[in-house]
Amino acid sequence: MSTRPLFPTTRMRRLRYNSNLRDMIAETTLSTNDLVMPLFVCPGENVTNPISSMPGNAQMSVDVLVEKCKELYFMGVKSVLLFGIPEHKDLDGTCATQDHSIVQRAVRAIKEVLPNIYIIADICNCEYTSHGHCGTIIDGDVDNDLTIETLCKQAVSLAKAGVDMVAPSDMMDGRIGEMRKSLDRNGYYKTPIMSYSAKYASGFYGPFREAAESAPKFGNRATYQMDPRNSDEAVREIEMDIAEGADIVMVKPALSYLDVIYRAKHEFNMPVAAYNVSGEFSMVHAAAEKDWIDGERVMLEILTSIKRAGADIIITYHAPEVAKLLKN
Template sequence: MSDLQFRRHRRLRSTPGIRKMVRENEVKKEDLIFPIFVVEGEKVKNEVPSMPGIYQVSLDILAQETNKLERHGVPAVMVFGVPNEKDEYGSQAYAEEGIVQRAIGVIKENNPTLTVIADTCLCQYTDHGHCGVIRDGEILNDESLQLLTETAVSQAKAGADIIAPSNMMDGFTAAIRRGLDNAGFVHTPIMSYSVKYASAFYGPFRDAAHSTPSFGDRKTYQMDPANREEALREARSDVEEGADFLIVKPALSYLDIIREVKDATGYPVVAYNVSGEFAMLKAAAQNGWIDEKAVVMEKLVSMKRAGADLIVTYFALDVAKWIDEELY
């Protein structure tokens, strides 16, 4: 064998220490964003049936949940509200005393070190479940921008550190950026859902946020899963309009898009590890079919390898605990 020429790649895999020395990507606590669902009422902690371990919580016990996140080093939360009252225009989305606005105040008071990201949309607040104004069965683009801007400004006034508009109306980033600037929030970043596909992986989220459309679907504003170049056009538009972070949603079936958006823009890219992706792994783990920790960490590191800088995931608290186990 002495005259056989080949490279010995296994040298760099021979021990745990060497493998760690040459590891190219890893998931850190600083990468994690935990989505949290806030509801009206008192002493409410409702487990989402399709998302084991994920709860809707009322404001009076919200601090219990955020304290756990802070204690284990999860640095950021994304807040979703589930109001008691809904109407045609989603007015609770931009109400001064809306559920998200109050939740932001609670978190900032109790956990000032947590970065609070406000999901900015109308679908949880409208009685029709769509992300904009409806007329004659049509989702109106430009008429929706004003309401989305009012929502963003009200969330910034409540203390949100980052505004995350998720509606996919054309021009939503430009409208919200102008609205925030005019209201004096020049330094509040926008984490735009730049590339949001009309995905079948959102089902469990709609259980949690009570946001299923009462008619039709969202395919006229969310993207066709078959399209790649359109994603790059959407991302570039958001950069031009003033976005500071670019979200790709979902993550696992769109790792190629994460990589291309990162390469095309150079902006911070956020992978949204959505509810359906979470539910599948939870169900498999509960049946003993997979090693939950190993599979989750492999999945999340694939998002980092694809180019994601941050990850929105319902596994955030679990991952933070697993990282602590590895370190200590």
Template sequence: MLFPQYRGRRMRASSALRRMVRETSLSVNDLILPLFAIGGKGVKNPIDSMPGHCQLSVDNIVKAAKEAYDLGVPSIMLFGVPDKKDALGTSAYDKNGIVQKAVREVKNKVPDLAVITDVCLCQYTDHGHCGVVEKGKIDNDMSLDLLARIAVSHAKAGADMVAPSDMMDGRVGEIREALDQEDLSETPIMSYAVKYCSAYYGPFRAAANSAPQFGDRRTYQMDPANVLEGIREATMDAEEGADIIMVKPALSYLDVISKVRDEVDLPMAAYNVSGEYAMIKAADQLGWIDGTKVMMETLTSIKRAGADIILTYHALEAARELDGK
């Protein structure tokens, strides 16, 4: 099609026309709100690098969950900030652990809100790694049983879905088998299948107190340069029984989201991570950008790349913005 027969501006002339031909639609139904649960009562510890977010005691987690539900956000993702840590992260699978308590209380007070739990060891271990440390290295196979225990304990507490984020090989199959053996076969798994070793996680690690105490996570999280490896990881997790596949981070990995979307026939999630959130908030506070517009453009780009679901710290703001349109 050539000018003047084709004039692209014809369909951009008004808001109504632009809406009629819009190719990508962002909805509140696409959003999941991450929350950080900590012990105590009435606790709201602000996270300096994530303005608007706090570590919340269970009573305040319930309030945040109600707010999300009232705005139409269908789900929250819970992360735990435990009172104690040890080498094996035992508080992660304690039936009275912080996440388990939060799950029970949210499901009691906001039963129609879907509660997803992060399944990992990093917040609960004194070394800060996502698996068992043996002779200074992360032992993949020794970690699998502990990860399965965490998932089962969350599901027994009432979690609607579990989300392993550890990047140990074989953990989806191990968790699926453990859930099935405990008559929890209806519990779906959202796998952090394509999780990169990213510098964008900094604010999260401060919020969850989960930075590794030695080394880094490059031996189990993915090299940011790789795409085909991501397709292999996603395919493997799908074959092991994952119900949803996730790519993390999102904004710098839109190409990965798109390519995995083309290869894996499962719902696709993407995590708009803490560093991505913090950059928008910081630039907005300095007056360098319009934070609301950049937020909505960012979330739309993630959806356009192929994500069906977006985990984002912007969830409440975006829900309000969508409700106002």
């Protein structure tokens, strides 16, 4: 039984009547410092390919991407997460490991103009393989250890290009430890790893697969991405990644996995990122376009819930919208 005074001595609404007071005692506050904007870079010059299922987002050639990064940076969004669409794909994603690959070129171009922007590179093979899976296929399934070899080469190449952080999203067992060793062995011991530690086999990724041209040509990703029914398994994944050298752990998607974000933060007291994924973004915009919801209000409510659950970093396609609202 609570020993706190009850009504009418205690009236909880006293703290809600005035907006200034509500702001002063707010437990959770969004900031542009929390935000990372995902961006898609493609070959060519002066290319902007709008993504139909993700309003306001597009595949961009390097020159257009640089201008977009400048716009974001001066709005207060000072970190981006890059995904690449290559000119040519291959069976095991080795096209992403070369120094002239699309994301490597983008990193060098952005850093030349904006040396202080924080660039995170997604490390995975699904955009770069002809079959759309996240690694090398052996006997109809992704081979764990062969895939790790390619991922490590990709990470080292991107570190060499000047990326600030690598973010492996493949969900192969043991890849964080091997990537940490590869980076250190090549002199990139200062490069942090943000691990997609609890990445679920989710239905919320549909618009992203259009954006990144990464839909699998056969089967699904259930043999390597996590089962949405499990959270204890996510804790084990996170624990293993931390032991192998992850500097930041990530939960993806965010909205349906707030409980996992909460557990990650409170059980490990590590920096936690959450990916507010494409499907979550697109649902808000689709409903807002039909006037079913107040899009801005719902967007802020969702992102605040993600931070309230424990996320220190929120990767979100809403970043420019949030930055404008916060600025105004």
